Amino acid sequence: MEKKGKKILIGIGKGCLQIVASFFVLAAAWWIAYLSAGNDLLVPPLSVCLKRAVLLIGEAWFWAGFGATFLRVLIAFALAFVFGVVFAVVSYLLPWFRRFFSPIASILRSLPVLAVLLILLVAMGTENAPVAVAFLSLFPMLYTSTLTALLGVDSQLTEMSKVYNVPIWKRVAFLYLPQISPYLIREGGAALSFSLKLVVSAEVIANTYESLGGLMQEARVSYEMPNLFALVILTFLAALLLEGITALIAAAVERRVK
Numbered sequence: 001m002e003k004k005g006k007k008i009l010i011g012i013g014k015g016c017l018q019i020v021a022s023f024f025v026l027a028a029a030w031w032i033a034y035l036s037a038g039n040d041l042l043v044p045p046l047s048v049c050l051k052r053a054v055l056l057i058g059e060a061w062f063w064a065g066f067g068a069t070f071l072r073v074l075i076a077f078a079l080a081f082v083f084g085v086v087f088a089v090v091s092y093l094l095p096w097f098r099r100f101f102s103p104i105a106s107i108l109r110s111l112p113v114l115a116v117l118l119i120l121l122v123a124m125g126t127e128n129a130p131v132a133v134a135f136l137s138l139f140p141m142l143y144t145s146t147l148t149a150l151l152g153v154d155s156q157l158t159e160m161s162k163v164y165n166v167p168i169w170k171r172v173a174f175l176y177l178p179q180i181s182p183y184l185i186r187e188g189g190a191a192l193s194f195s196l197k198l199v200v201s202a203e204v205i206a207n208t209y210e211s212l213g214g215l216m217q218e219a220r221v222s223y224e225m226p227n228l229f230a231l232v233i234l235t236f237l238a239a240l241l242l243e244g245i246t247a248l249i250a251a252a253v254e255r256r257v258k
Contacts, residue, residue: 084142189246
């Protein structure tokens with residue numbers, strides 16, 4: 001137990017050091033960009049942007065925009081996750097459906113996001129188009145990763161469940177999904193983080209009212225560069241936090257499965 005505890009502490013320590021080192025590298029890159037630009041209007045000092053980010057956290061209008069954006073992120077992710085898992089399970093159980101849906105998934109992965117957004121803006125408006133774009137990008141990604149995980153399930157367990165005539169729904173609920181749950185949670189976390197970036201990018205282009213992307217566009221138009229960079233920093237930290245939380249959950253689930 002003591003050895004195991006020491007290993008866990010060492011692992012946590014290494015992880016923290018790597019994170020700190022990464023932040024130092026990013027800060028150094030910012031400093032180089034600041035010196036290269038030579039103009040505070042183009043690239044403000046990092047200290048100014050961090051102070052502005054702290055001030056933004058205390059503003060009600062920031063939280064209104066963040067809340068609206070995060071709601072879009074959750075809707076897009078939830079739809080993509082549910083459809084991705086369902087279609088992957090069906091493809092795993094029915095090889096003919098896998099062959100049929102494979103080119104469709106490839107086409108969806110190849111869609112140019114910007115072009116699709118411009119089309120959807122006309123059809124769906126500035127509030128719904130970012131959700132649709134994020135869904136179209138996340139769905140094929142989650143479908144492919146889930147299907148890959150299912151194909152890696154222990155074939156002996158699968159054959160045994162067939163020999164004992166275990167119903168399909170029980171196989172899916174109690175064999176397949178529990179086996180791939182750590183991988184699924186980890187991939188889901190990455191997809192959730194990516195969804196935030198997608199939605200914010202789409203909001204910037206669509207100039208969506210009361211959203212993180214809309215606030216970034218407003219800051220850009222009014223040349224409030226500290227505000228713009230502060231919003232980018234907060235978005236980056238939110239995405240990092242989401243991915244970190246889901247990674248911890250995935251690790252806990254993996255320990256339980258093992």
